[in-house]
Amino acid sequence: MTVSTTLLLRNGRLPGSDDVVDIEIVDGVIRRIGYTDPGHASTHTVDLGERWVIPGLWDNHVHFSQWAQTARRLDVSAAASGAEAAVSVAGRIPSVPAGDTLVGFGFRDGLWPAAPGLEVLDAVSGAVPVVLVSGDLHSCWLNSAALARHGFAGHPTGLLREEDCFAVVNALGAVADEVMDGWADEAARVAASRGVVGIVDLEMTWNLDTWRRRIAAGTDSLRVEFGIYSQDLPRAVELGLRSGAPIDGTGGLLTVGPYKVITDGSLNTRTAYCLDEYPGLEGTPDAHGLLTVPPEELVRFMRTATEAGIRPAVHAIGDHANSMALDAFEQLGCAGSIEHAQLLATADIERFARLGVVASVQPEHALDDRDVADRYWAGRTGRAFVLASLLEAGVELALGSDAPVAPLDPWVSMAAAVGRATEGREPWHPEQAISRQAALAASARGRHQVAVGDVADLAVCEVDPFTASVADLRRMPVAATLLAGRVTHTTL
Numbered sequence: 249m250t251v252s253t254t255l256l257l258r259n260g261r262l263p264g265s266d267d268v269v270d271i272e273i274v275d276g277v278i279r280r281i282g283y284t285d286p287g288h289a290s291t292h293t294v295d296l297g298e299r300w301v302i303p304g305l306w307d308n309h310v311h312f313s314q315w316a317q318t319a320r321r322l323d324v325s326a327a328a329s330g331a332e333a334a335v336s337v338a339g340r341i342p343s344v345p346a347g348d349t350l351v352g353f354g355f356r357d358g359l360w361p362a363a364p365g366l367e368v369l370d371a372v373s374g375a376v377p378v379v380l381v382s383g384d385l386h387s388c389w390l391n392s393a394a395l396a397r398h399g400f401a402g403h404p405t406g407l408l409r410e411e412d413c414f415a416v417v418n419a420l421g422a423v424a425d426e427v428m429d430g431w432a433d434e435a436a437r438v439a440a441s442r443g444v445v446g447i448v449d450l451e452m453t454w455n456l457d458t459w460r461r462r463i464a465a466g467t468d469s470l471r472v473e474f475g476i477y478s479q480d481l482p483r484a485v486e487l488g489l490r491s492g493a494p495i496d497g498t499g500g501l502l503t504v505g506p507y508k509v510i511t512d513g514s515l516n517t518r519t520a521y522c523l524d525e526y527p528g529l530e531g532t533p534d535a536h537g538l539l540t541v542p543p544e545e546l547v548r549f550m551r552t553a554t555e556a557g558i559r560p561a562v563h564a565i566g567d568h569a570n571s572m573a574l575d576a577f578e579q580l581g582c583a584g585s586i587e588h589a590q591l592l593a594t595a596d597i598e599r600f601a602r603l604g605v606v607a608s609v610q611p612e613h614a615l616d617d618r619d620v621a622d623r624y625w626a627g628r629t630g631r632a633f634v635l636a637s638l639l640e641a642g643v644e645l646a647l648g649s650d651a652p653v654a655p656l657d658p659w660v661s662m663a664a665a666v667g668r669a670t671e672g673r674e675p676w677h678p679e680q681a682i683s684r685q686a687a688l689a690a691s692a693r694g695r696h697q698v699a700v701g702d703v704a705d706l707a708v709c710e711v712d713p714f715t716a717s718v719a720d721l722r723r724m725p726v727a728a729t730l731l732a733g734r735v736t737h738t739t740l
Contacts (some may be wrong), residue, residue: 298709460502
């Protein structure tokens with residue numbers, strides 16, 4: 249006979265209210281919210297000290313293994329030129345073990361005075377292979393030794409974009425399973441300390457076996473929905489995988505996620521597919537960016553996925569790519585999401601709502617990209633990162649980080665969505681800011697309050713998120729995180 253477990257959270261508050269309530273959790277589900285007699289029997293009682301209880305948070309777009317690796321890579325995000333990046337590389341070269349590759353992350357060359365060049369890296373690295381991955385993950389900069397190692401010997405600049413870049417980045421991820429799994433477990437625990445209960449992992453690999461192995465080894469801090477890419481779509485269909493279906497033997501932690509298909513590039517790499525030409529690239533073959541999956545192929549892939557019960561998640565950043573993605577959704581009449589949705593034609597905002605397509609967006613990208621957007625999308629930034637307009641049209645928002653492009657921290661995403669600025673700068677297009685309640689709902693699967701009957705995926709905050717300043721929202725102290733009533737993080 250199974251014995252019920254009861255957890256009583258005493259003296260908590262709900263956002264936007266001064267009332268103090270008790271929350272009773274039975275077998276992982278909230279059974280009661282309100283005053284509970286002090287003599288009430290429970291398996292375990294925790295006094296929240298009048299802290300605020302919210303639904304547990306989700307990051308709806310991450311590349312988890314890359315995120316777990318990022319802290320171990322050379323940070324070149326502050327480099328304002330190729331020369332500055334090379335100085336950072338030169339300082340690290342002496343400590344690289346023989347035979348290893350020096351990997352850096354975070355450069356953004358969109359506003360550099362000159363494009364990255366092979367000679368700059370070669371001059372400071374010698375025979376040590378060097379790969380610098382861009383902050384948007386859509387390009388990487390290699391020296392001659394790394395080009396030879398990855399099959400690109402003779403490349404004139406060392407700057408690889410899109411599919412060539414993805415191939416190199418995937419190869420860099422070929423770390424021993426036990427090592428990578430240890431890093432992933434650590435990253436999952438850190439995420440739980442920020443109130444995160446779940447992620448949508450869109451790492452470009454076959455994630456089913458990876459996460460089965462990690463969960464079997466004891467990684468249990470997060471729920472994971474794993475994405476499926478085109479190269480693995482036939483395999484997923486053959487296995488009968490369906491979006492939303494739990495994977496046996498994982499205790500409910502692992503679920504089939506969406507089918508991810510990348511139709512264009514990114515803004516910083518100037519490969520997002522746009523209706524207008526990029527300044528400085530006029531008349532060139534890639535002046536409008538890159539369309540990586542043509543419309544007829546996109547429809548074919550999406551049809552295969554939807555007929556198998558796998559929900560499409562279409563990467564589209566430029567306005568032309570977004571229009572074409574919406575065309576595909578309209579032609580097929582299927583549900584799904586567009587990942588990023590950064591630059592939109594005005595008419596397409598209403599189409600998101602009419603078609604029921606979720607806008608899976610990363611608000612921190614608006615702050616990271618504001619200057620490069622002002623340069624390359626000049627005159628069009630009123631149509632970029634239009635969170636408020638999407639909400640007003642009735643579109644469902646799902647917030648994420650795209651980690652490691654931005655930190656895996658929903659509070660950072662919420663602060664960016666609410667404040668539209670980083671410290672010391674004026675808000676960028678403040679008319680597109682959304683409310684704290686809306687930002688929380690978009691980070692918690694549509695909920696901004698806990699309710700009786702909910703699975704007890706919860707976070708406990710030190711500050712009321714409905715009244716917190718933008719700065720406090722960004723650094724929100726999290727006192728505890730619970731996954732179906734099980735504590736995954738606590739400072740109480």
